[in-house]
Amino acid sequence: MLLLVSALNFGLIFAILALGVYISFRIFHFPDITADGSFALGAATTTTLLVAGWSPWLATSAGLLAGMLAGTTTGLLHTRFEINGLLSGILVMTALYSINLHILGRSNVSLGDSATLPKTWTNLSSVLLGDSQRHNIFGWTVGSQDIAVLLFMTLMIFATGIGLFLFLQTNLGTAMRAAGDNPQMIRAIGASDKRLLILGLALANALIALSGALLAQYQEFADVQMGIGMVVWGLASVIIGESLVGSSRFGILIAGTIIGSLLFRMMIAIALRCGLNPNDLKLITALFVFAALVAPRWLKSRSIAIPKSLGGGSKVGSDH
């Protein structure tokens, strides 16, 4: 049960990352590698501020804003300086590694006794569940903090998912979707596809940094390396979600992405439980994403019905 709850908690935290990756990779078809840097940036910023005694909500918001800034930078490199999309992300990600080291002061910072969101949530939910440190659920004992995180992270994911769903139906949100779908069309009806892309990357990386900030608080430390492989993790969740829901409607895809993240974490937890060497985790993840990307085309060539294939590559500003 403890394994299940903590896997769910990780899944919920990474679902926010997955939603960010969904925005850049699926809505904008932009291969945004910034994520690896902005995830750690969110964690580093929030951790440092928490250690300095900031309130958890403020520190977490600051982490989110830092991610937004990182995304904006990538967007500007791509649109203003016309650097290839993938390279723009790599440049920002690389720069962020040093920046994160500066923010943290060293490569690994523990949160220790500092206030964190999970601790705040535990206090809040103790009003509901009583003061005891352990709770008995269906015969299993679970720490009160894990239960509180599960509760509040579920709320948070609902709020983020629904918020994103509603946002994508506003004038600005539809313009963003159109900019990803057909940049030429959005220019022809009077909106700047470049500005929309910058905004989209800012939003995506804000979510990714938020995810990093929450993870740091949940595991009570931040590490400058913690962002490595995050793009691939996010993509894995998006891909699992897509194949689960088998729909191209964005509302359903948002739900699918969240469920995909939960399932992916669950699979990893089970694999680790079954004796998978933690060192192999990223290799396995990469292989999994590779298989998920190649399988549709392979199946198609053998004429088996499959969900629509996955593609990438930026279109913005390159069709002059």
Next chain:
Amino acid sequence: MLHATELHKTFYAGTPNEIHSLRGVSLSIDQGTFVNIIGTNGSGKSTLLNAIAGVFFVDSGKIELAGHDITRYPEHRRAKLIGRVFQNPFSGTAPSMSIEENIALASRRGKPRGLNWSLNRQLRSEISDRLSLLKMGLEDRLETPIGNLSGGQRQAITLLMATWHKPDLLLLDEHTAALDPRSADQVIRVTDEIIARDRLTALMVTHSMQQAVSLGNRIVMMHQGQIVCDLSGAEKARARPDDLLGRFDAIRRSEQLTPAVAELLRRSYI
């Protein structure tokens, strides 16, 4: 209304592929005029349209539209004044989005795009009303993704989007060239109706001599980056497809002659 003055544009300058696409094109169009542009392949007619739309900046010259000097406006800023329909039916709409979402996007042309709902009941009913004027049965399929529609249907919707708010200038870049004859006729009918109804100023590039003589009230013929012929008024009304083809032939003949004449002169002088 539109004043383009001495437009020059060279692509791939300084390379063996250098193309001088626009060689001093000047064109003035009065409000409410529907101009057809015809010309041989590579004559610069699409280049002229793209120069006006802002797909690229001209090397020299000036473009004024509705009192604005738009020469250095980026494409999306010009789009506040200009409606466009492209040759490729895939270019003008977002395929994964629904008919109503696409049109709702166009209904915000020239307006800020904020956090209001892009669709509401009032806009939906207006979209449905205007779609029914196309007589294509699209008003019952508001939520269908554009990607599921035929080329003709897409072009009709793109046209509706381009003219949702009366644009100062409508640019049509061979917008029926990629369609089958029946769809092309349908789209041309709708084009003519909308331009007449809203008294739009329009610039249409076409390959079809038939379209050029039967539509609009002015014909501009381009060749090698220059305007070689400009018919309006009674002259335009009298023009027949054969006359236009005759003029093309005359241009071709004179072209073939020129190098030969040059050679003759060279020989006699050296």
